[in-house]
Amino acid sequence: MPATVYAIRGFDPWLVAVGRAVIAGIIALICLKAARHPLLPPRSQWPAYALIILGVVIGFPVFSSLALGLGASTAHSAVIVGLLPAATAACAVLRASERPRPLFWAGCTAGAAAITAFTLVQHQGRPSWPDLLLLGALGSAAIGYTEGGRLAKHTPGWRVISHALVLSLPLTTPITAVLAFTTPITITGEALAGFAYVSVISMFVGFIPWYAGLARGGIARAGQTQLTQPLMTLVWAWFLMGERFGPLTVVAALAVLVCVAMTQRART
Numbered sequence: 001m002p003a004t005v006y007a008i009r010g011f012d013p014w015l016v017a018v019g020r021a022v023i024a025g026i027i028a029l030i031c032l033k034a035a036r037h038p039l040l041p042p043r044s045q046w047p048a049y050a051l052i053i054l055g056v057v058i059g060f061p062v063f064s065s066l067a068l069g070l071g072a073s074t075a076h077s078a079v080i081v082g083l084l085p086a087a088t089a090a091c092a093v094l095r096a097s098e099r100p101r102p103l104f105w106a107g108c109t110a111g112a113a114a115i116t117a118f119t120l121v122q123h124q125g126r127p128s129w130p131d132l133l134l135l136g137a138l139g140s141a142a143i144g145y146t147e148g149g150r151l152a153k154h155t156p157g158w159r160v161i162s163h164a165l166v167l168s169l170p171l172t173t174p175i176t177a178v179l180a181f182t183t184p185i186t187i188t189g190e191a192l193a194g195f196a197y198v199s200v201i202s203m204f205v206g207f208i209p210w211y212a213g214l215a216r217g218g219i220a221r222a223g224q225t226q227l228t229q230p231l232m233t234l235v236w237a238w239f240l241m242g243e244r245f246g247p248l249t250v251v252a253a254l255a256v257l258v259c260v261a262m263t264q265r266a267r268t
Helices: 002-008 013-034 043-069 074-081 084-095 102-122 129-151 157-182 189-205 207-217 219-241 247-265
Strands: none
Touching: 002 013, 002 043, 002 189, 002 219, 013 043, 013 157, 013 189, 043 074, 043 129, 043 157, 043 189, 074 129, 074 219, 084 102, 084 129, 084 219, 102 219, 102 247, 129 157, 129 207, 129 219, 157 189, 157 207, 189 207, 207 219, 219 247
């Protein structure tokens, strides 16, 4: 989240969301070539890769960038996206035939309830447009995580995200080219650093261990580790950006942290 905020200070939110996939796609192309692997996955897996592209290559970056571009704070956004593990668990039940135990669902539900209450209190019972965009972001990511985790059980995680990025290049490349020539750009070190981070780390490198972890630990259970993201993002938002947040935000983040401990004690 902080890196995205840095990036949209110099680039249009749409350009940040789509352009990062082009940069990551070029890196993925080079890696596949260097390792002498096919650039495209088997056609039988293309429907699953289409869901990954819609979910984490396009959906999450676009929704989250637009929400932050409309003024959602980094801390507030991170707490709402803390609902992502609950959405991922639901997708794992529907798509990966996982069956978590009651203790898991208790922790998952408690975390979702804490974040929902936090959001409603922050906006006097009415979600804002950025909140709705963030819900779209977490729903997209849940689908992309589930499909990637399923494929990573049989294919190394780096190849899963690489194939998804390469498959998306015919779509993301022309869109990025148009946006680069039609939207205002202010080049600063901060904006370039943010854009580089979301392109290289968030869109490519981070997915390598993430998909491997989902495959080994179970999508529903391993996905709950992202409940720690709100608290981690609060720390980085304060350290990098000097962002201030009230005690309610801290309480909500800590409540979510307790819930992740509950989910990790459960077995699937």
